[in-house]
Amino acid sequence: MKKCKGIQTERMISGDFVSYFSAFLTHNKIEFQLRDSCVFESGKIEVKYLETIPEDYKFIEKPINVWKDQWFKYPEIVLSRLSSVLGLNQKLPARVCNVRRVNQHIAEDFLNQNHLQQSIGAKLKYGLYLPKAYFRLLPEEFKPDSDELLLAVMTFSGAKKYYLEEKIVLSFELIRFANLNGFNVVGGFSKMLGYFVKEKTPGNIMTYIDADWSDGENFSKLGFELVEKTSPLYFVLDENKNRIKVRDRVEAEIINSGSYKYILSEF
Numbered sequence: 001m002k003k004c005k006g007i008q009t010e011r012m013i014s015g016d017f018v019s020y021f022s023a024f025l026t027h028n029k030i031e032f033q034l035r036d037s038c039v040f041e042s043g044k045i046e047v048k049y050l051e052t053i054p055e056d057y058k059f060i061e062k063p064i065n066v067w068k069d070q071w072f073k074y075p076e077i078v079l080s081r082l083s084s085v086l087g088l089n090q091k092l093p094a095r096v097c098n099v100r101r102v103n104q105h106i107a108e109d110f111l112n113q114n115h116l117q118q119s120i121g122a123k124l125k126y127g128l129y130l131p132k133a134y135f136r137l138l139p140e141e142f143k144p145d146s147d148e149l150l151l152a153v154m155t156f157s158g159a160k161k162y163y164l165e166e167k168i169v170l171s172f173e174l175i176r177f178a179n180l181n182g183f184n185v186v187g188g189f190s191k192m193l194g195y196f197v198k199e200k201t202p203g204n205i206m207t208y209i210d211a212d213w214s215d216g217e218n219f220s221k222l223g224f225e226l227v228e229k230t231s232p233l234y235f236v237l238d239e240n241k242n243r244i245k246v247r248d249r250v251e252a253e254i255i256n257s258g259s260y261k262y263i264l265s266e267f
Contacts (some may be wrong), residue, residue: 013075017049017066024079028088045085053255065212067254069241070116077116080181081213089179090142094187096134097151099195102127110153115178117210122155122175126196128188152179154192159200169203172196190222197267204265211257224262232258 014020018037025032025042032042040047046063049071064085071078083089102125110127111119130137130149138144157173177192179185193205208230209216216226234252235243246252 013079015072017068017071021047021049021082028086030086042086047082050254052253065257067212067256069237069243069254073241074116076181077114080114080179081116083182084179084184089182089184090139092130092137092151092183092185092188094128094185094191096130096137097185097188097191098129098131098148099126099192100129101125102150102153106150107153107155110150110180111155111176111178114153114181115176116213117176120175123158124156124172124196124200126154126192128152128154128185128192150180151183151185152177152188152192154189154196156196156200156205159202162203170200171204171206172200172202174205174207193222202267204263206261206263208259208261211259214260216260216262219262222264223266224264226260227263228261230258230261232256 014023018034021040022032022034025040030042032040035041038049038051040049047066048063049066049068051068064082066078066082080089104125106127107122107125108119128151130151132144132147135144135149138149153176154174155176157175159170159172161168162171163169174193177189179188196202197205207219207224209219211229216224220226232255234246234249235254235256236246236251237253238244243254249255
């Protein structure tokens, strides 16, 4: 199955983010400025490529922070997310797609290929599928090898009970959501969330947004309420470049921007 043209080029993805992303922007005719060896300014977004923690560096809310370990481990995912912000991903309508439960294997495999934070344990797992009848909407160079194409996965925790005004309310955490690399399904998130709400009738839904990539403004538009900005987390890298959480800022090789905690309570 070939990848979306906007993401996968004929040559291998370069290990050098700066030169590769410069060529990527030029290829897509996007004007940009390279302010120094690791910072791009393109249109309304600023992209920071961080190999190490710059001295006295302070994370600010709007720029996107791309860390070196993420680029080397998951370059296609990084490019897909940047392409989404730049409006370059292939757009498909959610109205022609179907939502249904998926098993653990399908969810894990999809998230490990399409989500920067990879798969993590979840109780409830849903997939958004494009039927073969609508494959005509796909780019010509994209050739699915089945009768339907999995375009997105959304996962949730099991229900947690708590009391609200003498009533027992069921609270769920939205743990992961990812589109297929190179694609944005317009209305896909809302369609999948609506399917879950109809099936489980939750009292509320809580989720965390990675502040290295977003301030969660789109969640606010969907009715989520920002309730907390969590502190940055500290990490070191093991021999396989996997992130290991540590408590000491001094020993940290990576300090992320923390997260935004959102809650949806009105449906």
